[in-house]
Amino acid sequence: MTTMTMAAALNAALADALAADEDVLLIGEDIGTLGGVFRITDGLQDRFGAERVIDAPLAESGIVGTSVGMAYAGRRPVCEIQFDGFVFPAFDQLVAQVARLHYRTGGRVRMPLVIRIPFGGGIGAVEHHSESPEAFFAHTPGLRVVTVADPQDACSTMRAAIACDDPVILLEPKRRYWGKGEVDTSLTADLDSARVLRRGRDATLVAYGPLVVTALEAAAAAEDDGIDLEVIDLRSLAPLDRDTVAASVRRTGRLVVAHEASGTVSLSSEVITCVIEDCFEHLEAAPERVTGYDVPYPPAALEDHHLPGIDRILDAVDRTLGRRSSREAA
Amino acid sequence: MTTMTMAAALNAALADALAADEDVLLIGEDIGTLGGVFRITDGLQDRFGAERVIDAPLAESGIVGTSVGMAYAGRRPVCEIQFDGFVFPAFDQLVAQVARLHYRTGGRVRMPLVIRIPFGGGIGAVEHHSESPEAFFAHTPGLRVVTVADPQDACSTMRAAIACDDPVILLEPKRRYWGKGEVDTSLTADLDSARVLRRGRDATLVAYGPLVVTALEAAAAAEDDGIDLEVIDLRSLAPLDRDTVAASVRRTGRLVVAHEASGTVSLSSEVITCVIEDCFEHLEAAPERVTGYDVPYPPAALEDHHLPGIDRILDAVDRTLGRRSSREAA
Amino acid sequence: MSTTMSAGSTRSPRDEHHDPAPSDPAAPRGAAAPHPAAARSAGPRSAAPDPAEPDPAPSHPDLAGAVDQPLQVLAVDGTRRPEAQLDPCLRDVDEAQLAALFLDMSVIRALDDEAVALQRQGELGLWPPLRGQEAAQIGLARALPERDFFFTSYRENGVAWCRGVEPAEMLSVWRGTTLSGWDPFARRMATPQVIIGAQTHHAVGYAMAMAARGQEDIAIACFGDGAMSQGDVSEAMVFAASFRAPVLFFCQNNHYAISEPVALQSTVPLSHRPLGFGIPSLRVDGNDVLAVRAATRLAAERIRSGAGPMFLEAVTYRLGPHTTSDDPTRYRDETELERWRERDPILRLDRHLERLGAPVAQLRTEADERGREAADALRDAVAALPVPAPEALFEHVLTSEHPGLARQREQLTALEASLAPAGSAS
Amino acid sequence: MSTTMSAGSTRSPRDEHHDPAPSDPAAPRGAAAPHPAAARSAGPRSAAPDPAEPDPAPSHPDLAGAVDQPLQVLAVDGTRRPEAQLDPCLRDVDEAQLAALFLDMSVIRALDDEAVALQRQGELGLWPPLRGQEAAQIGLARALPERDFFFTSYRENGVAWCRGVEPAEMLSVWRGTTLSGWDPFARRMATPQVIIGAQTHHAVGYAMAMAARGQEDIAIACFGDGAMSQGDVSEAMVFAASFRAPVLFFCQNNHYAISEPVALQSTVPLSHRPLGFGIPSLRVDGNDVLAVRAATRLAAERIRSGAGPMFLEAVTYRLGPHTTSDDPTRYRDETELERWRERDPILRLDRHLERLGAPVAQLRTEADERGREAADALRDAVAALPVPAPEALFEHVLTSEHPGLARQREQLTALEASLAPAGSAS
C-alpha cells in the first residue's frame, strides 16, 4: 500500500499490464514523448518503447479503428482519447465496429480494447473538454462502460479492464486525477458490481465517477441534519448492477441519482426505470435525479451552476423525504 | 386530400419546400439522379436542378459539415442519411457542431438543418440497415428529434421541420414508407406535441415511429379482450411532450412504452422517469417498457423476435393490469 | 447495400470524366492530356518516395509508378502486350495458370448469377453482384499467399472464393441467417464490412501488429471508388504511411457508388490520392486478370520487403446493378454498358487463350460444367442453411452473459412458450 | 487546447523530417533531393489541373506550383529575393505597407504576450499563444477583402485582429465567460473551433453557398499540421474539389500538434496532400509575411475566378508552448528553438526594413508603444468582461425555450434563491 494520486495509480496499472503481457499496447495522441496531456502514460514509452506506447496521428477514428485491426491480430490495445469531447470522431468505429464484432462474428473475433476517456467537468476548461458522454455508450449493446472514483478503484479497475476480453469504455474523472489515496496495486476490481460505499437507512444516493466524492460529502452533510444516506458508487454503467441498487432501495424506499451528464435519456433515467421495474412497491416516494441541465456544456464561468453539487443533491434528498424543498418553492 | 404513400407524402412536402423557398436545398448520397434509394427525392433534381438537390460524395460527416457551412450562409439544408446505420460517421458534426452552434454563439448563428434518417427494422435487411439511433440524439441538448408515423403526419412534420429554425433530426420509419393514407399537403404539424391517437381508460400505451401502427393494432386486439387502451404517438422525442403523457397516465394509472431501440438508456427509460417525476402518486402499477433487446440488431431471420410486436405489447399491458403474464411464468 | 424500391424513368448518365478506357484500340479515348503527376511515372524510381525520410524505402527498380493510363497486359482483343514493369512478375504464367484463372473467374460468375437468381426467387434478401469485377478480385487474391489477411467490403466474393469460403457461407449474410458467414481466422479474411471504408483501419492495425511481431504477413484492404471519399480511408492512409504498415490498399474503381459516378468522388484519377499521403500507387486495368495479378505481386513484394504501404487502383466496371434492389437504368445508359461488356474480363482471357491456340472450347465446357455444378450445390446448400433459434439473439453480445440479458432471454423464452400453440409475434 | 498538468524531464525531440528550412543561406538544408511531385512545379500551368474535366479550370499562367521548397520573398537576413510567381502580387507593396504589416505583427504579439501573462496571473483558464506565426496569420488576413469569410481553429488571433475583433473578445472564451467572443457575421469570421478539423467542412459549405448565389466571396479554412490527419479535412477537400467550391485551405504547419512532430502526420510535405484530391497547392515560407501575402493573393484571385479550391501550406513554427498548460521542453530542444528564433517573422521584416533604409528605430518605438497601449487596454477590458448570470445557462439551446428547460431554469433560480444568504453550490 502506497499513497498515490489517481493519475499515478492509473500509470502504475498501465505499467504493470505492459510488463505482464506483451500483447498489451497503448495508443493515443501525445501519450508517448509527452506522457499524455494528463501525464497518465508518463515514462511508459521510455520504458516499453515506441511500438508498445504509440503516439498516433491526430485522428480518433484512426486510433480506435487501427486498434480494432490490432485486436484481430491478438493484441490488447488501450486507447487514450485525449478529452471526452474528442471521442465523437471515433463514434462510428466504436458503435458500429468495436461494440459489434464479437456479436457479428458469432463470438469468433474478440475485441479486448480499453478506451480510456478522461471525462467530466469542473476544471474550468474551454468547450469540449468537460463532457460526460457515458449515456451514448451505455445505450450501445456490446460495450462495457465503466467509471472509476478513487485511486485504488482506478488502479484495480484498469487492471480488470485490460484483462477483460470485452471492449471497455473506461471513464476517468479528470477532476479527481490529483486526489490521493492508499493504493494496493496488486488488486483487481470486479467489473460487474456496484459498490456500497456507505450504509444508510433513509435514502439511497447513487452516483459514479466524479460525483462519488461529492455524494459522500453530501452524505456527511446530511448526517449533520440527521439524515442517514446510503451511498452507492455504480462503477459499471453497462451492464448495470441493478440488483445492488434495488436491494438498497428495498431497504430505504427512497432514491436519488446524481451525475454530471444531462438528464434526458441518461443513466439516471435508466437507474430510476430499473428500480421501478425491480421494486416499485417498495418505493415510498418518487425517485429523484440530480444532473447537468439539458444544455450543452456551458462556459467555465457557469459550470458550478450546471454541475450537481452538495446543495442540489441535498435538495433532492429533502424532496424524496417529503421535506420542503426549493423545487416546491419554485 | 389525396391518397398517397408516406414516401409520396414526404416527396410532396420536399417539393413544396423547394418551390416555396430558394434557400432550401437537399443534399445526400444518390438523392439526385437516382431519386434516393427509397425514392423519397424522386424527380426533385430534374425539377430544381443539381445545385438545389445535390448528390454528395460518399461521406456523411461531409454531408452534415458542409450543410453547417451552408446554414452559416443562410441556407436551409435538408440532409439525407441513406440508412440509420450510416449516421455515425456524421456523429461529431451532429453533436459537436449542429447541436451547439446556436448555443455556442449566443444565438447569433442558426442551424435550420433537417437531417432525414430512414430508421428502424422489419424490412429483412442486412446489418446497419435497421437501426434506431434516436436515444443518441434525444440525449443531446440542442437538437430536436422528431418521428413520423403515417403519411399525413410525415408530410405535415416535414413541412414544419424545414420551417423550423432549430436543427431537426427527422426519423422516417422506413418499413412504413409504403403505407397509404389521405394527405392534405397544405397542413403543417406542431413539432412540440405528442398526439393522442386513441382515447382509453385502462392503460396508456406510448409509441412512436414504426410502432405507432403496431400500437394501434395492439389496442384493437386488446379491445377484443375488454381492455381499453389509450394510445399516444410521442412524435417529438426531444423536447418531449411530457405533459400529454402525464395527463393520460393520471387518468389511466398505467403505462406501457414501446420502441424498437434497445431499452437500456433509451426513450422508454426517459418517458417512464418523466412519468415518475410528474405523477408518481397516480400510478397504480409499475410502468412497463417493451423494446428491442439489449443486443446489436440481429440478422433478419431473428428480427421478428427482436422487435416489439403485438404479443409482447399486450403481454406488458397484462402485467400492468396485474393479469397473469408470461414474465411471471418465467 | 441499399434497397431501391421502384423502377423508374431512365436518366441520362453523367459524364464519365477521367477514366480513359484501358488502351483499347477500338474504344474512343477519354482525355488525351496526361496528368501532371504522370511526370513521376516516367522516372525509374518509386512513385512517391520521401525525399527526407532518414531511412528511405528501398527504391524498387521495377516500380515505376503509373497513375494515369492504367497498366495493361492483355489488350481487349486478347493480344498480349509487353509491359516492362509487370512482365517480370508474369514469367511463371503458363497455359495451366491461365486456365485456372479462367475457371476461377467463370465459376465465381456462375455463383454470382445463381445468387442473383436466388434473390429473385426470394431465397435471399439482397445480393450485390460482382459481375464485371472477376479479374480484379481473382487477379488480386490468386497473387497472394494464404497467410496474408483480407479486410474487404461486401462485394468481394471472388476473393472469398479464392480463400476457400463455401459459397453458401457467402450467401448466408444475405439470406439473413447470420451476420458473418465464415470464420475470419480460418479463411484469413474478415467477413463483409457494410460501413463504407471502416475496414481500411482494421487492415492497417492488423498489418502493424504483424510487423511488430516480425511476421511477414501483409494485410489487404479492399474497397470501392465511393469509399475513397470517407474520412476513414484517408485516415487509414495517414496511419499506414506514418507507421510504414505492411498493407496493400486495393481500390476497385467500378465507376459507381450506387448511382454516383466516380467523377463525383474525385476530379483526378483515384490513384493520385495516395501519393499525397506518401504512399506509392499504381493504376491497373482491372479487367485484365494478368495485369492485376502482376501488379499485386509487385506491390506485395515491395510491401513485404518493409517498404511500407502501397495502393493499387483497379479500373473496372460493375456490369450489374449495385444490388438486386437497384435499378441502374436510372443512372447509366446502354451505350456505356455495351462499351464495358466488350471489355468483359472473362471474354478477354478467353480471347487471349484463343490467340495462344489453347483448347478454349474444351475449357469453356469445363467452366460451364463446373459453374453449373457449383450453382446447383449452392442452391441446395442455401436451402439447408440453418435458421438460428430465437435464443441466439442473446449470444455473444459480450464474452459472458450478464444478468440483465439472461433476464431478457428468459422473458423471450417464456413469451414464446406461452404463445406456442396460438401463433407468433406480429 | 489540452492541459498538461506537471512539468517533467526533457525528452530528446524526434527528428524534424521533411521541412527543410526556408532557403536560408545560414541554416543547414534538410533534404536535398526534390520530391518527384516537384516535377510538376516546373511547368507553366496550374499545379493539379484535371486532364478530363469538361470545363477545365482556367490555367493561370502565374501559378506554377511549389510543393517542396517553400516559396520565399524575404530571406532570413532580410534581403528581398526575386520570386517569379509571387513578385507580380507584390507590386503594390511600398514602405507604408511594410510598416503597417510590421505594426500588425508587433501589436498582435504584444497582445499575445499579454494574454500569456494574464493566464499566468489566473485571469484566463488557458491561452494558446501564436508567437512565431504572426507572418502567416497577418500575411493571410491582410491579403483578403473584408467580404471573405474565415473559419478557423483556436490559434488564429492574428486573423481576428485583422478582422477588427476586440482583443478582449478574443480572450473571453479563454476566461470562460462565453463560448464565442464575437459576432461571426459582423467580423466575417466564425468564432474558434476546438474540434480539430471540423471547421473545414463549414468553410466548404459556406463557399458553395456563395458560389450558388453568384457572389464572389470566398471562404478560408484555417487549420494546423495536426489537423491534416483528421478525416474531416480530407473529406472537405473531396467536397471542395467535386463542387469546385471557392475555398482557400490554409494550413499553418507550425511543426507540432501539441507534442507530435509533423512527421507523424505525414511522411511527405503536407502540400502534396491536396494534389491527390485534385486541388492545386503552394508551399510558402510562413515566416515571410510578404510571401504569405502574395501567395494568398495569387490563390484568392484564382479561386475567385471560378477555378475551384486551392491549398496553401505556410511553413512556420510555434515558438511558445501549445497552450499555457503545455511544457514543450518535454518534446523539443533548445537548438531547434534557437534555429527558429533566428527566423522570427517580425525580426525578418525588421531586417528588411533596415536594408531598405526605412526609419526602423522609429517604427520599433511606435510598435512598442502601440503594443503597450493595446496590452494595457486589454488588461482592463478583460477584468471588465461581464460574468454571465446563472440563467444564461438556459439561453439559446434552441431558438425558443421549451417547457422542460423552463422548468429546469426555475428549479435553479429557486435553489439559488433558497441558498442566497447561506452560500453557493459546492
Ligand SMILES: Cc1ncc(C[n+]2csc(CCOP(=O)(O)OP(=O)(O)O)c2C)c(N)n1
Ligand atoms: C458509411 C456508409 N454510408 C453509406 C452506405 C450506403 N452504401 C452502400 S454501398 C454504397 C456505395 C459504395 O460504393 P463503392 O465504394 O464504389 O463500392 P461498390 O458498391 O461500387 O463496390 C453506399 C453509398 C454505407 N454502406 N456506409
Ligand SMILES: Cc1ncc(C[n+]2csc(CCOP(=O)(O)OP(=O)(O)O)c2C)c(N)n1
Ligand atoms: C478532435 C480533436 N482531437 C484532439 C484534440 C486535442 N488537441 C487540441 S489542439 C491539438 C493539436 C493540434 O495541432 P495542429 O492542428 O497542428 O494545430 P496547432 O495547435 O499546432 O495550431 C490536439 C491534439 C482536439 N481539440 N480535437
Ligand SMILES: [Mg+2]
Ligand atoms: Mg464503386
Ligand SMILES: [Mg+2]
Ligand atoms: Mg501544429
